[in-house]
Amino acid sequence: MSSSNPSDSSAPSGAAVLATAPALRLDGIRKVYGTGENAIVAVDHASLTVGGGEIVALLGPSGSGKTTLLSIAGGLLAATEGTVVVGGEDISGHSPRELTEFRRSKVGFVFQSVNLVPFLTAEENLLVVSELAGARGAARKQARTRAKELLAELGLSHRAGNLPAQLSGGERQRVAIGRALFNSPALVLFDEPTSALDTKIGEQVMELIQAEMRSRGTASVIVTHDTRMTHYADRTVRIVDGVLGLADAAGDVSGDH
Amino acid sequence: MNLALTELRRRPSRFTVATVVLTFLSLLLLLLGGLLDGLYLGSTGAIRAQEADVIVYSDSARDSFLRSRITPDMREVVEGVDGVTEVGGLGFTLLGATVPGESDLADVAVAGYELAPSGVPAPPPAGHAWADDRLRDAGVAIGDTLLVGPAATPIVVDGWVEDTNYLLQGGLWVTLDTWRAVQNANRPDAFLADGVVQVLVVRGEGDIGPAIDAATGSTSSLTRDEAVNALPGVKEQRSTFNAIIYSTLAVVLAVVGLFFSLLTLERTGLYGVLKAIGASTRRLFVGVVLQAVVVAVIAFVIGGALATLADRALPADVPLQLTTGRYVFTFVALIVAAVLGSAVSLRRVTRIDPASAIGSAA
Numbered sequence: 001m002s003s004s005n006p007s008d009s010s011a012p013s014g015a016a017v018l019a020t021a022p023a024l025r026l027d028g029i030r031k032v033y034g035t036g037e038n039a040i041v042a043v044d045h046a047s048l049t050v051g052g053g054e055i056v057a058l059l060g061p062s063g064s065g066k067t068t069l070l071s072i073a074g075g076l077l078a079a080t081e082g083t084v085v086v087g088g089e090d091i092s093g094h095s096p097r098e099l100t101e102f103r104r105s106k107v108g109f110v111f112q113s114v115n116l117v118p119f120l121t122a123e124e125n126l127l128v129v130s131e132l133a134g135a136r137g138a139a140r141k142q143a144r145t146r147a148k149e150l151l152a153e154l155g156l157s158h159r160a161g162n163l164p165a166q167l168s169g170g171e172r173q174r175v176a177i178g179r180a181l182f183n184s185p186a187l188v189l190f191d192e193p194t195s196a197l198d199t200k201i202g203e204q205v206m207e208l209i210q211a212e213m214r215s216r217g218t219a220s221v222i223v224t225h226d227t228r229m230t231h232y233a234d235r236t237v238r239i240v241d242g243v244l245g246l247a248d249a250a251g252d253v254s255g256d257h
Numbered sequence: 258m259n260l261a262l263t264e265l266r267r268r269p270s271r272f273t274v275a276t277v278v279l280t281f282l283s284l285l286l287l288l289l290g291g292l293l294d295g296l297y298l299g300s301t302g303a304i305r306a307q308e309a310d311v312i313v314y315s316d317s318a319r320d321s322f323l324r325s326r327i328t329p330d331m332r333e334v335v336e337g338v339d340g341v342t343e344v345g346g347l348g349f350t351l352l353g354a355t356v357p358g359e360s361d362l363a364d365v366a367v368a369g370y371e372l373a374p375s376g377v378p379a380p381p382p383a384g385h386a387w388a389d390d391r392l393r394d395a396g397v398a399i400g401d402t403l404l405v406g407p408a409a410t411p412i413v414v415d416g417w418v419e420d421t422n423y424l425l426q427g428g429l430w431v432t433l434d435t436w437r438a439v440q441n442a443n444r445p446d447a448f449l450a451d452g453v454v455q456v457l458v459v460r461g462e463g464d465i466g467p468a469i470d471a472a473t474g475s476t477s478s479l480t481r482d483e484a485v486n487a488l489p490g491v492k493e494q495r496s497t498f499n500a501i502i503y504s505t506l507a508v509v510l511a512v513v514g515l516f517f518s519l520l521t522l523e524r525t526g527l528y529g530v531l532k533a534i535g536a537s538t539r540r541l542f543v544g545v546v547l548q549a550v551v552v553a554v555i556a557f558v559i560g561g562a563l564a565t566l567a568d569r570a571l572p573a574d575v576p577l578q579l580t581t582g583r584y585v586f587t588f589v590a591l592i593v594a595a596v597l598g599s600a601v602s603l604r605r606v607t608r609i610d611p612a613s614a615i616g617s618a619a
């Protein structure tokens with residue numbers, strides 16, 4: 001039941017997408033919170049394929065199930081029904097331990113609210129990722145080099161030694177992006193990455209996200225309720241009341257920005 | 258970079274309260290333990306030093322040295338028991354002694370003996386003594402003539418011995434005859450006839466205690482450890498102090514448990530994010546335990562230093578004695594309490610849902 005699905009809107013449309021294996025495949029995902037009379041169907045039979053290197057915007061109003069779907073895609077939440085395959089790895093039946101390992105090595109997350117480790121500098125916040133992987137000796141040294149490179153790329157070299165409290169909102173979100181990219185995951189999931197930022201800073205962050213994803217060929221799903229943000233994506237998928245709909249043809253799909 | 262240790266270094270103020278409280282608790286543990294050890298060691302040294310297989314009391318003595326009397330006839334019977342190889346008399350008299358040049362009396366335990374206890378040479382000449390070196394604190398020096406008891410019986414100090422005190426009085430080890438002379442001059446109410454001692458120190462092979470008691474029909478034999486525990490107050494002191502020490506450890510456990518579960522509660526958000534990006538429960542939990550152990554180690558080091566200072570500052574007649582064993586016990590107990598106390602947070606850490614990091618829109 002994996003070969004074709006009517007609501008599967010996977011046709012790659014961005015020029016940068018040279019998909020071989022899809023980065024993400026959601027198949028018949030259903031998520032019910034609670035039981036009995038209190039049951040809430042947050043996501044209903046959602047299927048979505050994101051090609052390698054593709055940037056997909058997931059657009060929907062508040063409460064429509066965007067965060068739930070993203071959490072399922074990233075192995076943060078178990079679906080009630082359906083299959084989740086990330087980079088060829090079917091995580092639907094993973095144990096919590098396997099999911100921890102999966103999240104550590106295969107996906108990157110950027111959350112809505114900033115959540116860096118408050119007592120670590122910008123650079124150390126990136127290095128947390130390698131510490132969680134148990135890096136020692138040479139690997140640790142390599143990780144430091146990589147953190148410095150990433151911070152330079154994100155325009156944060158001069159902030160490497162600053163604590164989160166000393167950074168602006170935009171800078172903090174850039175550090176969070178660096179953390180998500182640190183392990184070179186094939187898929188990065190963004191949950192309303194700019195909603196806590198003002199419009200101008202938010203646009204800069206979106207440009208940065210787009211550039212970083214494009215240059216690495218990293219696939220991503222960017223959740224937003226703001227239609228202005230969708231033109232940074234290759235493709236937009238709408239979600240309303242937990243049900244996925246097709247994008248409005250090419251209208252939401254931006255080329256190069 | 259270790260997250261838990263980095264937090265300790267960068268935000269020491271968050272751990273100050275716990276460290277200060279644990280420092281005082283470890284100081285308390287060391288002082289209580291030191292007092293217990295001081296009381297125990299100072300009360301029992303003279304008996305622990307005996308190289309005896311059994312100690313023979315008269316059976317009317319109810320295991321008290323001071324009430325016990327062994328006559329030469331009884332001694333002869335004991336010497337004839339199968340398996341008995343060596344028999345020596347032993348007796349104690351507790352008195353005050355005038356020390357040359359000192360205004361305060363020194364508390365002494367004049368001990369008459371024949372078989373040398375461990376660390377004590379063979380009996381000195383009549384009228385001379387080997388003195389326990391704790392008597393130095395009372396101003397005693399080698400060559401001094403102490404005037405013992407109300408009768409001011411002179412005893413000359415010939416040398417030092419260690420850990421031989423009896424009921425917190427400084428041991429003065431003399432011949433049986435000298436001891437009897439001291440007793441009879443100062444305690445005419447408890448006059449000792451020639452050849453009479455309080456107890457017999459007996460060495461031998463096999464189960465000689467019951468054999469001796471059966472042969473005499475009027476003695477009661479204890480092993481050395483039983484004799485130590487039969488000293489007045491020893492068992493009571495130990496159980497009282499240990500009850501206080503273990504209650505204090507329960508407080509340590511509660512303090513660590515409470516402090517780190519509050520800290521964990523405060524970190525729910527952070528732990529959710531760390532779990533979301535791939536931290537295992539185990540790693541986070543180990544971090545909590547590590548922090549508790551480091552706090553306990555710091556508290557022990559400061560508390561230990563304070564206890565050492567207190568030991569120096571306290572007057573010599575406070576029976577505080579800080580042994581290496583006490584430091585080791587306190588350290589191990591603190592670490593165990595820190596690990597167990599912080600382990601209370603395991604459930605809380607386990608229950609933190611990685612999905613909480615992503616949450617819905619605020």
Ligand SMILES: Nc1ncnc2c1ncn2[C@@H]1O[C@H](COP(=O)(O)OP(=O)(O)O)[C@@H](O)[C@H]1O
Nearest residue numbers: 033040042061062063064065066067068069617
């Ligand atoms: N942990 C939860 N328990 C119960 N209901 C939840 C939970 N999380 C989300 N929901 C509900 O599921 C629906 C979808 O929520 P969410 O995925 O957060 O939507 P969005 O991110 O689009 O705002 C909402 O009705 C929300 O109230």
Ligand SMILES: [Mg+2]
Nearest residue numbers: 066067617618
């Ligand atoms: Mg949401």
